[in-house]
Amino acid sequence: VCRLVEEVSRFEYGTVSHALCSAIRSVLKEYLVLVAQLEHQNRLEELTMQKMWVHLQPTMKTFDILHAIGMGIMKGGCKGGQLLSLLHNTTAGYVG
Numbered sequence: 121v122c123r124l125v126e127e128v129s130r131f132e133y134g135t136v137s138h139a140l141c142s143a144i145r146s147v148l149k150e151y152l153v154l155v156a157q158l159e160h161q162n163r164l165e166e167l168t169m170q171k172m173w174v175h176l177q178p179t180m181k182t183f184d185i186l187h188a189i190g191m192g193i194m195k196g197g198c199k200g201g202q203l204l205s206l207l208h209n210t211t212a213g214y215v216g
Contacts, residue, residue, distance in 0.1 A: 121144065121148065124193065125144050140207070158176075
């Protein structure tokens with residue numbers, strides 16, 4: 121996911137890609153905050169496997185979606201409208 125952000129955030133990929141990379145960076149920052157919080161709970165010996173699982177499940181789904189989007193972008197070289205269609209089609213499969 122980090123490699124995708126580095127690759128697709130270049131100017132030649134356009135504004136849609138820039139917006140997507142900005143959103144992915146926000147998700148990555150939230151993930152790092154979650155990891156820091158879990159690490160803190162672990163150091164206080166308050167973190168159980170069940171608590172960790174509950175906190176990580178939504179994150180795992182989010183990263184699964186990001187992985188699918190990233191693979192689609194890398195395979196198809198999507199830009200602009202193609203990228204928007206890829207985002208729509210990929211996320212529509214996860215909703216519901």
